[in-house]
Amino acid sequence: MNNMSITNVGIGLRAEHYQEIHQTSPAIDFLEVHSENYFDKNSLNYFYLQQLSEQYPLSFHGIGLSLGSAEAVSKNHLKQLKTLVAEFNPFLISDHLSWSSWQGTYFNDLLPVPYTEEALSRFITNINQVQDHLQTQIIVENPSSYLEYKNTDYDEATFLNEISERTGCGLLLDINNVYVSATNNNFSAQQYLDEINFNKVQEIHLAGHIRKQFAEGEILIDTHSKLISDPVWQLYSANINKIKNAVTLIEWDAELPALSVLLGERDKAKQFLREVTHD
Amino acid sequence: MIKPPNQDNLAPSSLNLKQLQQQFSQSLLYQESDIALQLKEKQGFTSQQLLQIHRNNFVMSVTESLKSTFKYTEQLVGADFFDSVARQFILRQPPAINNIIVYGEQFPFYLSNLTQLADMPYVAEMAKFEWLYEQCQKTVQQPIEFDLQSLQQVNPDDFEYIQFSISSHCLIFESSQNINLLYQMLINNNVEATNLDQPCYLLLEKEPNFTIKVTELSKQQWQLIQQLQQKMLLGALQPSILQEQLSYLITTNLIGDFSIVKVKEDQ
Incomplete structure (x- = not known):
């Protein structure tokens, strides 16, 4: 991971903050971008990324590979990603344990994969296709989930560990997603974190969610639109000593606040890390 | 597990x-x-x-x-x-x-x-x-280096085979509605009831700072640019429009380049 260590905490780069970051050059360990937003070399996004890449290490976070689809990964998408990777040399490339497209329709959402033997086999094939094409390792993120399939062969943590074991890919552990899924699907977030193979975790995501009230009860929605919740900070803190070789990222995508708010969350994460590493 | x-x-x-x-x-x-x-x-x-x-x-x-x-x-x-x-x-x-x-x-x-x-x-x-x-x-920001001297040196017999290229960062827009007026009202937050039922011809140019310059065109200018974007040769263009508008296109850097295109006749 280049010169990155567990004490490094980055933020997600969003267009609203381009100019401020470029002009004020705040101390940030790394910036993470949604790869698809930078596929077009002639776009304003790409122009800013070129400038910011001179100041900051980059990680690429994709939402379009649709690794869980029962069909091969789009060659066109892969080609564009490879070109972008060659240009910017990110220290991490990630996507999700989910599917988002099916037979020519793209749903722009991270849809749940059934944790079956068949889905595992397909997921492994797709990851191998991506890693072979990019000639580098990728890391895979656990999703937020709102529903569960009846027929499954694995729990999610085991499914992720198997994928990592069989493909050599790394894991991106989103602690907010673990909390959201555990609350919605009534399982123990801590037990999930006990099962995850932290040796494979190369990045931790922290983000905010909302609580949506229905007449029937409450569901947590992973919106990336709020401050990181106390229970998520508690999970981060309680498991921080398991982190071997992972950086941390503050994610915020909707209702974007001032850059200073993101940096405040970054500082909070760094404080937790300092307590463990005694830096 | x-x-x-x-x-x-x-x-x-x-x-x-x-x-x-x-x-x-x-x-x-x-x-x-x-x-x-x-x-x-x-x-x-x-x-x-x-x-x-x-x-x-x-x-x-x-x-x-x-x-x-x-x-x-x-x-x-x-x-x-x-x-x-x-x-x-x-x-x-x-x-x-x-x-x-x-x-x-x-x-x-x-x-x-x-x-x-x-x-x-x-x-x-x-x-x-x-x-x-x-x-x-x-669009691709194309540096304008139109070589007027080379154009002047073209053999007159080849004039009809000249093909001008419109700069890649220039696009044209046509509408039966006065979209430029409406756009100006919207960006200035000053929308008033008005008759928009008038044709509108616009040129959109990407600036080096990624802003877009919107300029009104005459119908003739719009037609000529459209024909040039369709790769029509000089010989196929209406001489009167060419005479009136070509210098405008060159001086405003809309024409990025030219070439001589001679298509071989079928044997």
């Missing part, structure tokens, strides 16, 4: 991955689907309610993308109407490429066919303009 099968919670007929994703996709598009049978019951919630979270994520996230491209169109019709029309459009013509940033080309045409907007043709025209505006931002 590998889970033991839970006999009480098994789906009545298990689908393979392709079937499951087919059924899930149909459900997201509000088409007939049996996917709910594959989902665990959650206390208090029906499977359809849980699926609705993903339907909402899909429609709302794609709507946000359309709003980002068509922000002035949204201003013209209001957020509620825009949301409603966007939803219909998304479900009928969902994104086809795994990159939401390139979605929306057909939206203006969808708007132009809506009966609710039949008395407001400027809405769909504004959407066409906004789509073109966004495409212009993604």
Whole structure:
């Protein structure tokens, strides 16, 4: 991971903050971008990324590979990603344990994969296709989930560990997603974190969610639109000593606040890390 | 840990991955689907309610993308109407490429066919303009090094074979509605009742700082640029228009280059 260590905490780069970051050059360990937003070399996004890449290490976070689809990964998408990777040399490339497209329709959402033997086999094939094409390792993120399939062969943590074991890919552990899924699907977030193979975790995501009230009860929605919740900070803190070789990222995508708010969350994460590493 | 099968919670007929994703996709598009049978019951919630979270994520996230491209169109019709029309459009013509940033080309045409907007043709025209505006931002910024001296040295016998190239960062727009006036009113936040039923010809030029310069064209200028974009040779262009407009195109750097194109006649 280049010169990155567990004490490094980055933020997600969003267009609203381009100019401020470029002009004020705040101390940030790394910036993470949604790869698809930078596929077009002639776009304003790409122009800013070129400038910011001179100041900051980059990680690429994709939402379009649709690794869980029962069909091969789009060659066109892969080609564009490879070109972008060659240009910017990110220290991490990630996507999700989910599917988002099916037979020519793209749903722009991270849809749940059934944790079956068949889905595992397909997921492994797709990851191998991506890693072979990019000639580098990728890391895979656990999703937020709102529903569960009846027929499954694995729990999610085991499914992720198997994928990592069989493909050599790394894991991106989103602690907010673990909390959201555990609350919605009534399982123990801590037990999930006990099962995850932290040796494979190369990045931790922290983000905010909302609580949506229905007449029937409450569901947590992973919106990336709020401050990181106390229970998520508690999970981060309680498991921080398991982190071997992972950086941390503050994610915020909707209702974007001032850059200073993101940096405040970054500082909070760094404080937790300092307590463990005694830096 | 590998889970033991839970006999009480098994789906009545298990689908393979392709079937499951087919059924899930149909459900997201509000088409007939049996996917709910594959989902665990959650206390208090029906499977359809849980699926609705993903339907909402899909429609709302794609709507946000359309709003980002068509922000002035949204201003013209209001957020509620825009949301409603966007939803219909998304479900009928969902994104086809795994990159939401390139979605929306057909939206203006969808708007132009809506009966609710039949008395407001400027809405769909504004959407066409906004789509073109966004495409212009993604054009290749071409350095202008038009070699006037080389043009002067062309053998007069070859004049008819000259093919001018319009700079790649220049796009043209035509409408039966005065979209430039409407656009100016919208960006200046000064929309007034006015007659927009007038033709409009515009040039959109990408500046080095990624802003877009919008300039009004005459109909003749627009026609000439269109013909040049279609790679028509000088000999096929109307001499009177050429005489009047060519110097304008050269001095305003719209012409980036030229070449002599002689097509061999069939033997």
